[in-house]
Amino acid sequence: MSTAPDTPTPVAPVQRETARSVDLTRFAWLSIAAAVATIALKSAAWAMTGSVGLLSDAAESTVNLVAAVVALIALRVAAQPATDKYLYGRAKAEYFSAAVEGAMIFVAAAVILVTAVERFIHPQPLENVGVGLLISVVASLINGGVAFVLLRAGRRYRSITLKADGHHLLTDVWTSVGVLVGVGLVVLTGWDRLDAIVAFAVGVNIIITGTRLVSESVAGLLDQVLPEEDNAILVEILRRRSEVQDDQDRVDFHGLQTRGAGQQKFMNVHVLVPDEWTVKHGHDYIEELEAELIAALPGLTVATHLEPISDPASYADIPSASIPIRPATAQPDS
Template sequence: MTEEPSASAPGAPSSQGPAPHGDRAPSRAVDLTRFAWLSVAAAIATIALKTGAWAMTGSVGLLSDAAESTVNLVAAVVALIALKVAAQPATERFLYGRAKAEYFSAAVEGAMIFVAAAVILVTAVERFVNPQPLENVGWGLVISVVASLINGAVAFVLIRAGRRYRSITLRADGHHLLTDVWTSVGVIVGVGLVGLTGWERLDAVVAFAVGVNIIITGVSLVSESVSGLLDKSLSEEDHEVIRAILQRRTDGSVTFHGLQTREAGQQKFMNVHVLVPDEWTVKHGHDYIEALERELTAALPELSVLTHLEPISDPASYEDIPEAHVRIHDDDHDPTRPPQA
C-alpha cells in the first residue's frame, strides 16, 4: 500500500508534475504583519500615556498598568517577528512551512506576562506597607482613559483578524490588550476611590489584583501555545464538517477510517484512509480522491488533505488504523470491516 501521490504535503517538492486540477493548490499563509505593526504603535502610545499618568499621580496602580503596556510592546515585537516567519513559503528544509512560529510568539508573550506580574506584585506589597499620597488624580485618570480607548480599539481589530485568519498570535495579542483594558478600568476605579476616600492603601490593593489577573492571562496563553506545539486536533466544528462529507460518501463500495487532524497556526491538516473496490484501476481511485479532496477543501479552505488509498476487501487494509483517530461513522458501523451495502 502506498500513499496517493496527488495528496502530497503542502509545499513538498514533487516529481509527478502538477496535479490535473489546478484549483486545489495548497493555501499559503497570509501576511498578517500589518496587524502586528498596529499593535506595536498602540503599545508605544499607551506606554507614553500611562507613564505620564503615573508620573503625575505617583499611583502604583497606574505604574502597574504602564508596566503591562511595556509587556504589550515586547509581545507585539515578538509577534511581528513570528508572523513574518510564519508567512514565509515552504522550502526544501521546511516542507510544511513555518506556521508554528506563531505558537512560540504566544509562549513568549505568556512568559513576559509572568515577569510583569511579578514586578507588579512586589511593588504593590511594598506600597501597601509604605503607603504614599496621590497627586493630580483627575488628570492622571483622564490620560489613562484615553490609553484604554486606544487599547480597546486595537484589541477589537486584532481579535477579529485572529479569528478570520486563524492566527493564535493575533488572538493572543488581542486578548492581552483586552485584558489590559479591563485592568486599566480596575486601576482607574481604584485610583478614583483613593482620591475620594483618602485610603491610600487601596491603590496597592488594586495593583495587587491587577498582578493576579495578569498571571491568569499568562497561564491561558502558555496553555494554548503548548497545545498548538503538541499538534492539537481540529475543533469539533471542523470535525463535524469532515465527518459529514465522509459519511455522505460512504456506501457499500467505498468507506473511510483512520481519520486524524491537526492544526498549525493558520493551516489545518487531515489524513484519512480511503477504502475502494479491489477492481478499481489506479486512475479510477485517483480521480475519486481528487474529487473528495476538492469537496473537503471547498468546505474548509485552509485544509490540507492527505489520503491513503486501500483495497476494501483486503484484511491488511484494516490492520493499520491509527490507535488515536477521529471516529467517522455511527456506532453501528464497524471500521474494522467493510460496510454492508
C-alpha cells in the same frame, strides 16, 4: 462475472493553497504603535499621580510592546513559503510568539506584585488624580480599539499570534478599568492602601492571562486537533460519501486525524474503495474528494491513504487515536 466499473470523469487538479500564508504583519505594526502610545500615556498618568496601580498598568503596556515586536518577527517567519529545508512551511513560529508573550506577562506580574506589596507597607497619597485618570482612559480606548481589530483578524486568519495579542490587549483594557475604579475609590475613601490592593489584583489577573497563553501555545506545538466545528465539517462530508454508494460500489473511511499549525489546517484519512477499482479510478475519486474537502474548509491540506475495502489488512493500520466518522464502523463481509 463482474466487470470493472466505468472510469469516472477526470477532475481538474486540486489547487493546494496551504503552502502560502497571508501576510499579517500589518496587524503587528498596529499593535506596536498602540503599545508605544499607551506606554507614553500611562507613564504620564503614573508620573502625575504617583499611583502604583497606574504604574502597574503602564508596566503591562511595556509587556505589550515587547510582545508585539515578537509577534511581528513570528508573523514574518510564518508567512514565508515552504522551502527544501522547511517542507511544511514555518506556521508554527506563531506558537513561539505566544509562548514568549506568556513568559513576558509572568515577568511583568512579578514586578507589579512586588511593587504593590511595598506600596501597601508604605502607602503614599495620590496627586493630580483627575488629569491622570483622564489620560489613562484615553490609553484604554486605544487598546480596546486595537484589541477588537486583532481578535477579529485572529479569528478570520486562524492566527494564534493575533488572538494572543488581542486577548492580552483586552485584558489590559479590563485591567485599566479596575485600576481606574481603584484609584477613584482611593480619592473617595482616603484609604491610600487600596491603590496597592488594586495593583496586586492586577498582577494576579496578569498571571492568569499568561498561563492561558502558554497553555494554548504548548497545545499548538503538540499538534492539537482542529476545533470541533472544523472536524464536524470534515466528518459530514465523509459520512455522506460513505452512505450514498450502493454495496457494489461502496466507499468507506476510517483513521481520520486532524491538526492545526497557525493559519494552516491538516487532515489525513484512509479511503477504502472496492477491490475491483483501478489505480486511475481510485485516484480520480480521491481528487474529487480532496477538492470537496478543501472547498468546505479553505486552507486545508489533505493526505489520503487508499486501501481495498475487503482486505483485512486495511483494518489493521487504523491509528490508535482518530476522529470517529460514525458511531460504529464495521468491516464489511468479504
